Amino acid sequence: MMKAKRYHPLIMLFDGWGLLKNSFFVFIFLFVIKARSQSVFIIYGRILFFIVICAAVLYIILKWITHKYNLDDRSFHLYKGIFIKLEQTIPFSKIQNVNRHTSVLHRLFHVTSINFETGMSGEESAVAFKVVSKQEAARMEEHMASAVIEDHVNQLSSEAAVDKVETNRTIHFRPEKKDVIKASFTSLSFLVFIPFLLSLYFKVDEIFDMDEKTEGIFSAIVGSWWIVTTIVIVLIIASVSFGIVRTFLKYGKYEISSDQERIYITKGVIDETAFSIAKEKVQAVQIKQSIMKRLLGLAEVKLTSAGSLSLGEETLEINSLYPFLPTNRAYEMITEILPAYEVTHEMKRLPKTSFWLGLFSLSWIWIIVTAVLFYFKPAILGVGQAWWIISAALLFVIVGLKWLDYLHSEYILNDHFIQLKRGSLTTSLFLSKRDKVIEVKVTRNLFQRWLGLASIVTANRAKPVQHNRITNVPVEFAASFYKWYLGRGKEIEIE
Known part of the structure; x- marks a missing residue:
């Protein structure tokens, strides 16, 4: 085991900067806006402000002195606590993905931040380093990857293991000028x-x-x-x-690459963000298209992971393979990056009874709104009979959205995979392997029983748990879907 070491000393500066930002407006109020005030409330407020700031600064210094970390061949070991000591151990096998973020302030001091995200919750949800040298970040990531590969090596024959370890990154996509303009x-x-x-x-x-x-x-x-x-x-x-x-x-500096073990995404010209995830940790894939993207033949591919997919102020966009990929390239890239996943282009459509049942379900909204409008008959923009125009427009929108949803809803089971597609204005195609689906549900209401239809739901590990639903599929498919899921027991390995 490596010797426990303190975090980078610049973490005190970064924590101090955070303290300054959080207390700035309080300072302005007490010492600028109320500078001449002799109110007891303001006077004691100023005293309390200085006490809190001094205590916070002292805490930042003591935290740097007492908090340490180290790595062994299998785990992170974190040592926390100023008065009450706490040791936390997080195995490398629990790490779902790795996020790096380099803000302007980080770049100024030639450092970065890195998060090792797990699929757990609470204090063990991530191993976070707010400030670390780029060399140390690379060392920790490589050390973790080497340890994980070594575990695989122990489970393989030596010859096969060597073939698995000796890999190089393949660059799948870098946006050109035309891609940036189109985006x-x-x-x-x-x-x-x-x-x-x-x-x-x-x-x-x-x-x-x-x-x-x-x-x-x-x-x-x-x-x-x-x-x-x-x-x-x-x-x-x-x-x-x-x-x-x-x-x-x-x-502008987006790059998607992969090796045999992991997928890597980097982005950002000023604020740099890097994301990596082990291929075996990918729980599902989603292909999303808005109306604009469908018209331009573009799509966004998102990876679902059990770990958190945000870092600092970054949003969940970080798990997206470039959001403006040509549709054909998006499908090709899934197969390139994740050879274990198979995309099926021919899918089954919902029966026509599905459209009429869905329209019937939404018609209650139109009936209630129309009844309210008929009762009050509001005059809008001076038009006394505007209520029926609103009612007709609402009916048109409901029918249009339901028709689009019906056209875009498709489904298929393909050996070990399931694909579900749905959406009206924005469409989403969901693809997952059977062993990555943790729960399924089949439901049927009274009307669905009459028409021989059902609704199915899948659940995958994510933060929060990702649910995908498609309604009004034939009951025969729902039965096949349930039977298909029962075969999962032969594929999963219990640790």
């Missing part, structure tokens, strides 16, 4: 520019009272058509440029 339009990033300008204007207006100073200028601009046209053109060019730059900063 900027698909993500509608250019629409953020106008709200950004308005927000900036209102903040400046609070300080300098811009309304009075710009009143004459605004009247002159409105009165000249060529100035208005020029401003509109400039705003359009600026919005598009803003969208492209914003998208480039987020996705």
Whole structure:
């Protein structure tokens, strides 16, 4: 076992920065806004503020002195506690994925942060290093990977093990300029520019009272058509440029790669994020398409993992293979990265009775809303009979959404795999192996019994648990689905 060592000393600076951000507005209120106040509440508030800050600073220093960690051949060992000591051991076998995040502040000091995520909850949900040198982060990740591979080696013949260890990363995707431009339009990033300008204007207006100073200028601009046209053109060019730059900063250095054991995703030009997951830890795959993406032939592939897929302020986007992949490439990449997964392109459609039952279920919403509108008969925009127009529009929307959902709903069982697809405006195709599904459910209400239909639900390990549901499938398929799941007992290995 390696000797226990303290965390990087810069963690005190980062914790101090967090303390400064959290206490900034309290400081402004007590010492700037209420600077001349002699209120007892304000005076004691200032004293309490200094006491809390001093105690927090002391805690940050003591935490760095007392908290330590080390790694052996199988586990992380964490030593915590200032007055009450606690030792925590987390086996490498429980690690689901690894997340790295390098913010601007990290880059300034040539350090990074790294999280080793597990599928557990509570204090053992992750081994987190908020500040660590890049060399130390790489060393820990390689040490963990080597230990896991060594466990596999012990279970294989020596010759087969050597073939498994000697691997190189394969790069599957790097976005080109055309991909970044297409992504900027698909993500509608250019629409953020106008709200950004308005927000900036209102903040400046609070300080300098811009309304009075710009009143004459605004009247002159409105009165000249060529100035208005020029401003509109400039705003359009600026919005598009803003969208492209914003998208480039987020996705410009995106890279998807893999070796025989793990999948690697890196992204970010300023704030860098890296994510890796062992292929055997992937619980399911989802392919999502919005209306815009379907029109442009794009799709987003997401990996489901039992570990948390966020790091710091990063969202769950981190588990996404590039969100704007060409649809055909998205399907190809699943097979390339996860050879154990098989994507079936031909799927079964729901019976027509499914559409009518679904429409009947939603029709109650329309009936209730229409009854309320008929009773009150509200006049909207001066139109006295507007209630029936709203009722007709609502019926049109309900029928349209249900029809789209019916068209997009498909299902199939393929040996050890299940594929479910559904959605109206946004579609989602779910693919998982039988041994990764932890629970299934088959339900039938009264109407489904009459029509020979059923609803099925699958559950996969994730945070939170991921449920996928498709309603009104033929009862014969529901029976086959349940029988298919019972075969899982022959595939899983109990540790």
